[in-house]
Amino acid sequence: MSESSPWDDIAVPGADFNVRQVPGETAVPCFWGRDTTGACLFIVELQGDHTDQFRKNAVTVHGIEVDLRGGESGRQRLVLTLEKQVDRDLFEGLCLTLASALERATDSASSLAVALAHIRRWKTFLSGRSQHLSAEEVRGLFAELTFLLELIERQASTTAVVEAWLGPEKSHQDFIFGNTAVEIKSLSGTERSTVRISSEDQLESLNDELFLRIYRLSNLPDATGARSLNEIVGAVQTQLAEAEAVEAFDRKLVAHGYAPLPDYDGPRFVVSDVHSYRVGDGFPRLMRSQLPTGIDRVAYDIRLEAIAPYECDNEEAFGGN
Numbered sequence: 001m002s003e004s005s006p007w008d009d010i011a012v013p014g015a016d017f018n019v020r021q022v023p024g025e026t027a028v029p030c031f032w033g034r035d036t037t038g039a040c041l042f043i044v045e046l047q048g049d050h051t052d053q054f055r056k057n058a059v060t061v062h063g064i065e066v067d068l069r070g071g072e073s074g075r076q077r078l079v080l081t082l083e084k085q086v087d088r089d090l091f092e093g094l095c096l097t098l099a100s101a102l103e104r105a106t107d108s109a110s111s112l113a114v115a116l117a118h119i120r121r122w123k124t125f126l127s128g129r130s131q132h133l134s135a136e137e138v139r140g141l142f143a144e145l146t147f148l149l150e151l152i153e154r155q156a157s158t159t160a161v162v163e164a165w166l167g168p169e170k171s172h173q174d175f176i177f178g179n180t181a182v183e184i185k186s187l188s189g190t191e192r193s194t195v196r197i198s199s200e201d202q203l204e205s206l207n208d209e210l211f212l213r214i215y216r217l218s219n220l221p222d223a224t225g226a227r228s229l230n231e232i233v234g235a236v237q238t239q240l241a242e243a244e245a246v247e248a249f250d251r252k253l254v255a256h257g258y259a260p261l262p263d264y265d266g267p268r269f270v271v272s273d274v275h276s277y278r279v280g281d282g283f284p285r286l287m288r289s290q291l292p293t294g295i296d297r298v299a300y301d302i303r304l305e306a307i308a309p310y311e312c313d314n315e316e317a318f319g320g321n
Contacts, residue, residue: 005092006020006022012035013035015036016036017033018034019032020033024099024100024103025103026111028046029044029045030044030098030102031043039081039083040082040085041079042098043080044102045077047074048074048108054112057116058116063082063084063087063091064083064119065079065081066080078112078115089263090125090126093261093262094118094119096262097260098115124254125253125259127254132261133229133257138229139217140186142229142232143184143217144165145229145233145236147213147215148162148236151164151318152239159244161177161245162240162248162249162252167184168256172204172205173202173205176207177319179208180210180317181205182317183203183210183211183213184213186217189216189218189219189272193305194303195212195301196299197300197302198299200287201287203285209278209319215273216271216273220270221268223268225270226270229264230260230265231265276316283307284307285302
């Protein structure tokens, strides 16, 4: 996260709280705030009495107090209070994306509904307290989600597609569906032509078909079709048709170490190249079943030129022939 935040220039008040309005076009005004303890607040100001709606849809989130408070002149305030400063980066991410989501609301009632649904969605990320992903991890997750989107186009059930994504669960391969296993790798646009295989299990499978699929990602923020990690996560979420798939996808993102933080609004990638390789007899690899006794936890690089004879049509990685 950036060292600065929306709360830095808000003084701690002697009573009640100090606020600064969030810029943007929303049906209801939103504010950054601080209370007398110095806690970071996010406030949504509502017209009318929404107590019944709030109680019916109340959500409890670890580390954040969610409260509906009375205000003057027939107003109420939805107040989010951060309990621990260590979680400020996640809280800022929640508030920024909430402010964006509220642009789609039309009045106070719909604004409260959007806010509570958004907080409920973020509950998964907050409970996982995700770590900050490295540049390499961002690229790796982006590549896996690119394949997941491609798989959604070819499968009837989005729940089945999310179930097939096993990378976050530390499976030997990133995707397994039917009798096909696919290991996903990413390369930066300027990276040397080798891929890192992180274990002796990645290129050995009990499935009938095993593929290595490599995405070359170029950071071209102004290019047509360029996406950030946050944007490709959002693209997947809009394609998930079943509630079960949405919940499972969010859980797997948390397991991967992801939360929708503003940091992941960049870099913005385009897929500049895709190659798929059928892994089988003769493919240069190390396998657990063939390692000498006592050798374990193997990682190694494969030169792409050495596996060129095993390249196949990209469609074959989706279970085609």
